[in-house]
Amino acid sequence: MAVQRTELVEVLRDLVKERVAAPVAEDADLAALGLDSLSVIELMMAVEDRFGARIPVEGIGADDLRDLRSLAAYALRHIN
Amino acid sequence: MDRPLSGPDHFHWLVHRAMRKRGLAGNVSRMRFDLGPGVDAEAMATVLRTDPVVQLVARIRWRVRWPWLPRWCMLEHAPDIVHLHQEDDPEAWLTERLGDRLGAEGLLRFDVLAAAGRTQVLVSFHHALFDHQGMLNLLHALGSGGWTGPMLPLEDRAATAGAWRDVVAGAAQAFRTSGPRLGSLWVGDRAVPPVPRFRVLRFTAEETARIDDQARSTGAALARSAHFMAAAARAVNGVLDRRGSLPRYLWFSAPVDQRPRGGPGHLLTNVTSFLFFRLEQAQLRDTATAVRGLNGQLVEQVRARFPHRYRALLRAFRHLPAWLSAAMVDLPSLGRWSSFGFSDLGDLDRMPTTFAGRPVLEVLHLPPVPAPPGLSVVVGRERGALLLVLGYDGRALNEDEADRFASGLRGLLLGA
Numbered sequence: 001m002a003v004q005r006t007e008l009v010e011v012l013r014d015l016v017k018e019r020v021a022a023p024v025a026e027d028a029d030l031a032a033l034g035l036d037s038l039s040v041i042e043l044m045m046a047v048e049d050r051f052g053a054r055i056p057v058e059g060i061g062a063d064d065l066r067d068l069r070s071l072a073a074y075a076l077r078h079i080n
Numbered sequence: 081m082d083r084p085l086s087g088p089d090h091f092h093w094l095v096h097r098a099m100r101k102r103g104l105a106g107n108v109s110r111m112r113f114d115l116g117p118g119v120d121a122e123a124m125a126t127v128l129r130t131d132p133v134v135q136l137v138a139r140i141r142w143r144v145r146w147p148w149l150p151r152w153c154m155l156e157h158a159p160d161i162v163h164l165h166q167e168d169d170p171e172a173w174l175t176e177r178l179g180d181r182l183g184a185e186g187l188l189r190f191d192v193l194a195a196a197g198r199t200q201v202l203v204s205f206h207h208a209l210f211d212h213q214g215m216l217n218l219l220h221a222l223g224s225g226g227w228t229g230p231m232l233p234l235e236d237r238a239a240t241a242g243a244w245r246d247v248v249a250g251a252a253q254a255f256r257t258s259g260p261r262l263g264s265l266w267v268g269d270r271a272v273p274p275v276p277r278f279r280v281l282r283f284t285a286e287e288t289a290r291i292d293d294q295a296r297s298t299g300a301a302l303a304r305s306a307h308f309m310a311a312a313a314r315a316v317n318g319v320l321d322r323r324g325s326l327p328r329y330l331w332f333s334a335p336v337d338q339r340p341r342g343g344p345g346h347l348l349t350n351v352t353s354f355l356f357f358r359l360e361q362a363q364l365r366d367t368a369t370a371v372r373g374l375n376g377q378l379v380e381q382v383r384a385r386f387p388h389r390y391r392a393l394l395r396a397f398r399h400l401p402a403w404l405s406a407a408m409v410d411l412p413s414l415g416r417w418s419s420f421g422f423s424d425l426g427d428l429d430r431m432p433t434t435f436a437g438r439p440v441l442e443v444l445h446l447p448p449v450p451a452p453p454g455l456s457v458v459v460g461r462e463r464g465a466l467l468l469v470l471g472y473d474g475r476a477l478n479e480d481e482a483d484r485f486a487s488g489l490r491g492l493l494l495g496a
Binding site for chain 1: 305379426
């Protein structure tokens with residue numbers, strides 16, 4: 001069954017919340033939240049574990065790192 | 081406080097021993113705070129001297145009683161660790177003075193430099209005592225009336241069932257990419273005093289924006305550090321090329337902060353691990369290819385939980401005799417350790433904007449310069465502008481080469 005974007009955003013939001021210990025908006029700037037490259041790779045690994053897919057993390061571009069929505073969109077392209 | 085040094089602290093203690101054995105100043109990091117004009121240097125020295133946090137840290141020492149692990153301990157009374165220098169050229173400290181060892185001061189020292197109406201404070205701290213983030217904790221605590229939080233984090237124990245598997249996997253992974261043929265700037269027989277020198281590369285906000293665009297175009301979106309590392313590696317390669325000794329590959333490490341976010345703050349200790357990178361000569365020909373190589377190695381190491389495994393390795397190293405752990409580090413690289421040292425401190429805006437109540441105009445982080453390799457590159461970003469500090473030893477770069485390295489690096493960062 002195809003994963004929905006909203007579901008993935010929620011999963012990512014929960015994962016980020018664990019790391020920054022604060023509520024996270026969908027359009028929050030990931031860099032401003034203090035998420036570095038290691039955190040992003042770990043987030044994608046957690047998403048891979050959850051949905052059983054392989055995400056080519058090294059291909060993530062600047063536009064994909066804008067906020068949770070764009071990161072979810074990148075992951076979704078490789079999950080579905 | 082009577083506790084063994086943690087794995088990363090012990091690693092820095094080992095590096096310190098090795099540096100002292102080679103006649104170097106030791107594993108000492110420094111931060112220079114430019115406070116500009118209008119500051120009473122004598123009053124500043126008094127403020128620091130009487131600060132309870134300064135007095136607390138001034139009492140910390142390590143105690144070594146073979147065959148047990150070195151332990152932290154406290155002196156009964158704090159020695160004076162604040163020194164005032166009137167009418168002394170502060171810039172000369174970057175080129176001549178930083179070979180001074182921390183002596184009776186122990187692990188922390190403040191030099192208040194006043195010249196031509198300007199005041200700077202140079203804070204020297206032993207790297208075994210804390211890393212950059214730990215230093216920030218101390219600076220934030222200055223003037224707060226005392227430290228009420230924990231001095232050390234919860235003990236760094238290898239308590240998990242798979243700890244030894246992590247140690248073996250970490251060692252295999254760390255030593256797999258290193259070897260005796262790594263490129264090195266080191267020329268051991270140059271007769272120069274073993275004093276580290278520093279150069280500062282400052283970029284304007286506009287230049288920094290150009291460098292960020294350049295990082296995106298070379299593929300360093302996930303980690304901008306990849307662009308900085310690639311440029312530094314290519315600049316090292318350029319120096320070696322001029323010497324007519326192009327290496328097969330360059331090998332270097334980068335520290336990574338391992339502090340859990342939102343966890344309790346503590347004053348002391350290093351909470352770091354390392355990532356290791358290897359760039360073959362073919363990857364050093366253009367920045368985009370180098371960045372691609374670094375991105376791949378970064379992702380591979382994080383996927384393999386390498387930072388976690390390497391910390392387990394550092395913990396285990398504490399239980400080996402010092403000569404054996406030194407040999408384990410030396411053997412794969414024939415004592416050259418790495419091609420150069422690299423550290424990205426990220427946004428220096430987390431730095432306090434005041435120092436003991438005075439506004440700070442500029443902060444420089446001056447890294448230790450182990451020699452070999454004799455070159456340390458530190459990247460930071462202050463008020464939106466990129467700031468690089470190059471620490472070097474004359475046996476790695478002579479002054480002409482240092483000029484060329486600095487201008488080459490500037491050009492590579494800007495995409496010239």
